[in-house]
Amino acid sequence: MEELIDILEEIKPGVDWEKETDLIGNHILDSLKIVQLVGALNDEFDxxxxxxxxxxxxxxxxxxxxxMVKRLEDE
Amino acid sequence: MSYTSYTYLLIFLGAVFICYTALPKKFKWTVLLISSYVFYWINSKRLIIFLLLSTVAVYFAGVFLNRINDTAALAKKGLEKEEKKQVKALVNWQKRAVVALAVGFIFTILLVLKYSAFFAHSLNSAFGFLHFEELKFMLPLGISYYTLQAAGYIIDVYRGKYRASENFGKVALFLSFFPQIVEGPIGRFDLLADPLYEGHSFDYDRLCKGVQLIFWGLFKKTVIADRVNIFVSEVFGSYKYYSGSIILLGGLLYTLQIYAEFSGCMDIVTGSAEIFGVPLSKNFERPFFSKSVNEFWRRWHITLGAWLRDYVFYSVSLSRPFMKLSKFAKKHFNEFLGSLVPASFALFFTWLGIGFWHGAGWKYIAYGLYYYAIMTAGMYLEPLFAKLYSALKIKRDSKPLNIFRVARTVILVVGGMMLFRADTVGVWVGMLKCVFTSFGAGGFLKTALTLGMDKQDFLIVAVGAAVMLIISILQEKGINVRDSLARQKLPVRWCAYAALVMAVVIFGAYGPGYDAVDFIYGQF
Known part of the structure; x- marks a missing residue:
């Protein structure tokens, strides 16, 4: 989880990632940020x-x- | 048969509703299917064949995908992880071939019918030795909408989001449902399937709410949009005769027209579908309150933007070559540019798609690229803005800044709408030039009142737009206007409904000088 928070923080600093309850609805993650995040997650977690x-x-x-990351790691 | 015609509203919709209500639950969806095909036949006659061809292609592709998935699931049983991977690779290849064939087929129909004249003309102009015949075809009703809906369905089945329906009639209904066939919203199978097929009993409240929404849509279309049409057509048709101030008013009124009309049509069709208990996806969410062009496109024609995001933007930006490009960019540029360069590539395809989808012409491509240029400029200049705000000690969420950002977005959007409405890119540039170089405010009022709208027309449009604005402000504040109205006492409620109906009947633009204006977005 810490690795994930580090990645999120790198993509968009200054968000309280563990407390946010709707990252999509509150427009914290838009489609561009999601693509960046996916690239980073793919690399980090293989x-x-x-x-x-x-x-x-x-x-x-x-x-x-x-x-989601855990599920994809297990597949 | 237009959605605003008495034939549709009173005869067609009324007859379908009576049949739907009268028939037993399990046959209700067939009423919707038959009526959708009757609606399509009335509007498009023999061109119905193209809708059928796309439906057949997508139906069989779905059935094939189901078979491939079933066979693969059986084959994988008892295999080791490595062997499973090999099966998966083979299955993916087969699935990709099926999807490519089906999507390729339906898009070929769209490209040939809608774009062949444009391609032929462009190639003939670019290369003098080419002489392709510039064939112009009649366009089947709603082809740009149902093709995207069909492609989205089959791609979702391929991606494993849901299993394809093996009932041809049900797939046919999903692709032809009469309220959404002309202008969308572009639907998703997982959201529409159950409400379309399960059959709903008569519900008085649902009927009232549906009719209420239909009248609200009629109000926007007939009272506001149709009334400004003559003025807008005159200004855009002969802009050279007018000063910049009149052209600007023409641009503003066109923006009002297209919004009132398109969102009005969405209200009429959403109300029509609501009567049968089918909730259509939202296509507008008060776009003119957006603080950026990016946000505007999240709130304007939402289902088109979402379609392109899910099936073009993500497909391109998560593909292997783009992931490699992304890694390359991160390695060779700084972190900021490393993430922006690939994103701007992927966005280019999305915006090219938006432009191209709107029509076969260079101005539509320019329209898509206009927004692309604004958005990418915004992305690249973001650090500069951040520094500027910090230097000027402006808080990001301060009210004055937000008002400025909303105004800036409206100006940019009006510019985009003017490009959308102008005959060519050249005309658009000429109009903008006029606005900036010969504004000519003198004699503005006198000229404005000679272009097909008198003082009374302007007053009706202004009051109509004000009503629309007040309702939007209430909704923006989180108030559900429809529910609030429903909670009022009967006399208040019925007075509001009567006022709406009377406004449509009395102030709607009918009679001499006002031909029934086709829906702009119904021509795609």
Whole structure:
């Protein structure tokens, strides 16, 4: 989780990532930021996030992003 | 049969509603299917064949994808991880071939019918030795909308978002549903399938709310949009005869016209679908309150933007070559440029798509690239703005700054709308030049009142726009106007409804001088 927060902080500094409850609805992560985030996550965790994974439920909070990463690592 | 015609509102919609309500639950979706095809036939006659061809292609592609997935699931049982990967690779290849064929087929129909004359003309102009025949075809109703909807459906099945429907009639209904076939909104199968197929019993409240929304849409279309049409057509048709101030008014009125008309049409079709218990996706969310052009496009024609984001932008930017480009950029530029360069490449395709989707002509491509240029400039200049705000000690969320940003967005959008409406890019440049070099405010009022709108017309449009603005402000503050109205006592409620109906009947632009104006977005 710490690695993820570091990546998020690098992409958009100054957000309280662990407390934010709707990163998409509150426009904290837009499509450009999501693409940056996906690139960083793919590299860091050696996974392949595809367009099908890019749904609001997966990017709603830091925890849902982390859950998606864990799921893709296991696949 | 226009959505604003009595034939549609009273006869067609009324008859479909009676049949839908009268038939048993399991047959209700067939009423929607038959009526959608009747609606399409009335409007497009033999061109219905193209809708059918796309439906057949997408239906069979979906069934094939289901078969491939089923076979793969069986084959994977009991295999080791490496063997599973090999099966997956083979299956992916097969699935890609099916999707490429289906999407290629439906887009070929669109490209040939809509763009062949444009391509032929452009090639003939560029290379003198070429003489392609510039064939112009009749466009099937809503082809630009149902093609995107069909492609989105099959790509989602390919991506594994849901299983394809194996009922041809249901796929046909999803692609032809009469409220959304002319101008969208571009629907998603996972959101529409259940409400379309499950069949709803009669619900008085739902009927009232649907009719209420239809009248609100009619108000926007007939009272505001159609009334300014003559003025706008005159200014854009002969801009050289007018001063910059009149051209600017023409641009502002056109922006009002297209918004009132397109969002009005969305209200009419959303109300029509609501009567049958089918919630259509939102296409507008008060776009003129946006603080940036980027935000404007998140709130204007939402379903088109979302389609391009999900099926073009993400597909391009998450593809292997783009991921490699992204890594290359990060390695060779600084962190900021490293993330922006690939994004601006991917956005280019998205905006080219938006421009091209709107029409077969260079001005539409210029229209897409106009917004692309503004957005990328905004992205690259962001650090500069941040420094400027910090140096001037301006808070990012301060009210004056937000008002400035909204005004700036409106100006840029009016510029874009003028390009959209002008006959050519050259005409647009000429109009802008006039606005900046010969504004000529003297005699403005006198001229403005000779262009098809008298004082009364301007007053009606101003009051109509003010009503629209007040409702938008309330919605922007989080107030659900429809629910608030529904909670009022019966006399208040019915007075409001009666006022709306009377406004449409009395102040709608009908009669001599006002031909029924086609929906602008219905021509794509």
């Amino acid at each position: 996974i392949e996030i595809t367009p099908i994974d890019i749904v609001p439920e997966n990017f709603k909070t830091a925890e849902t992003i982390y859950a």
